[in-house]
Amino acid sequence: QQPVQSPQAVILREGEDAVINCSSSKALYSVHWYRQKHGEAPVFLMILLKGGEQKGHDKISASFNEKKQQSSLYLTASQLSYSGTYFCGTGGTSNTGKLIFGQGTTLQVKP
Amino acid sequence: NAGVTQTPKFRILKIGQSMTLQCAQDMNHNYMYWYRQDPGMGLKLIYYSVGAGITDKGEVPNGYNVSRSTTEDFPLRLELAAPSQTSVYFCASSYSRRGRWDNQPQHFGDGTRLSIL
Numbered sequence: 001q002q003p004v005q006s007p008q009a010v011i012l013r014e015g016e017d018a019v020i021n022c023s024s025s026k027a028l029y030s031v032h033w034y035r036q037k038h039g040e041a042p043v044f045l046m047i048l049l050k051g052g053e054q055k056g057h058d059k060i061s062a063s064f065n066e067k068k069q070q071s072s073l074y075l076t077a078s079q080l081s082y083s084g085t086y087f088c089g090t091g092g093t094s095n096t097g098k099l100i101f102g103q104g105t106t107l108q109v110k111p
Numbered sequence: 112n113a114g115v116t117q118t119p120k121f122r123i124l125k126i127g128q129s130m131t132l133q134c135a136q137d138m139n140h141n142y143m144y145w146y147r148q149d150p151g152m153g154l155k156l157i158y159y160s161v162g163a164g165i166t167d168k169g170e171v172p173n174g175y176n177v178s179r180s181t182t183e184d185f186p187l188r189l190e191l192a193a194p195s196q197t198s199v200y201f202c203a204s205s206y207s208r209r210g211r212w213d214n215q216p217q218h219f220g221d222g223t224r225l226s227i228l
Contacts, residue, residue, distance in 0.1 A: 002153070030213040041201060042154070044216035087153055091213035098169060099144075099213065101154040 001025055003090045005102040012078050012109050020073040020105045022088030030091035031064055031071040032099060037084040045086075046073065075107070083109045113137050115220035117202050124192045124227045132187040132223050134202030142205045143185040144217065145169075145177065147198040154201065160185055161207070192227045199224050 003024040010018055022031060029050045034042040048064035048071055061074045075082055085106045089099040118133045136143065141162045146154040146169075156169030158177040166177050174196060176188040185204075189196060203217040 032213070032216070034217075041219035041221050042217075044218070047214060047216060049214055089154075089217075098156055098159065099217065100156065100170065101146075103153045 002100055003088055003102040005086075005088060005105045007105060008103075009106040010108070012107065014080060014109055014111055015077055016109075018075045018078060018107060020075070020086050020088075020107070022071045022073075022090070022102055024069045024090050026069065026090075028064075028066065028069050028071075028090050031062075032089040032091070033060075033062060033071075033073050034087045034089065034101075035082075035084045036087065036104075042087060078107075078109045080109050080111065083107055115202055115204055115218050117200075117220035117223050119223060120221065121224045122226070124189075124225065126192060126194065126227060128192050129188070129190050130192070132189075132200055132202075132225070134185045134187070134220060135183050136185075136202075136204040136218070137183065138204060138206070138218065139182065140204035140206045140218070141182065142207055142217075143179065144203040144205075145175070145185070145187045146201045146203065147171065147196075148201060148222075149198050157187065157200075194227050197225060197227045 003022050006021045031048045033046040036042040046062045064071045085104045087101050087104050089101045115136045144159040145157040155171045160166045160179040179185050200223045202220045205215045205217045
């Protein structure tokens with residue numbers, strides 16, 4: 001089942017902060033975050049695993065609440081280059097190989 | 112390093128035609144994936160493969176077929192093109208480590224933009 005992202009869109013000024021949420025109705029073993037700029041391929045940002053392991057980006061942080069089946073992506077002191085659409089992908093039971101993506105959150109950073 | 116290479120980049124098909132979208136990776140990744148992305152929407156998994164000779168269905172497999180005879184290549188076949196298959200198709204790959212497939216990032220190709228008229 002597709003995870004739900006919120007908000008659907010957000011507009012920021014440079015230097016402002018943003019939080020993007022990803023919720024699932026099913027138990028999660030992992031959450032991936034990707035950013036996609038218009039007309040380009042998705043690019044990896046962050047992986048969060050059940051149990052607390054985390055791999056990711058220097059300037060972006062994220063949390064994973066296993067009990068609530070939620071993840072949040074924190075973008076602090078946003079830059080123009082942060083603009084794009086952010087997708088979370090959720091992994092359910094560990095051996096399926098399937099990553100199910102949310103519908104995306106569009107972030108626009110203005111000067 | 113080329114990474115994940117998809118060909119062609121653009122294609123226009125007529126209804127009922129067939130075609131194969133090519134995907135190749137040079138990173139020795141064992142997992143490969145095919146997604147479709149409709150305008151303004153997220154990525155939907157079509158098929159995936161955990162290694163040569165092994166494939167499985169994703170969320171939206173109808174109308175597509177795949178094969179994986181080598182580690183490097185994972186072609187996607189459309190047999191009878193329909194307007195509903197107009198989309199951008201992305202191929203991705205990742206490396207499974209320590210028995211987990213989801214603790215490594217997926218690397219995406221640049222996509223194939225397919226229009227069916």
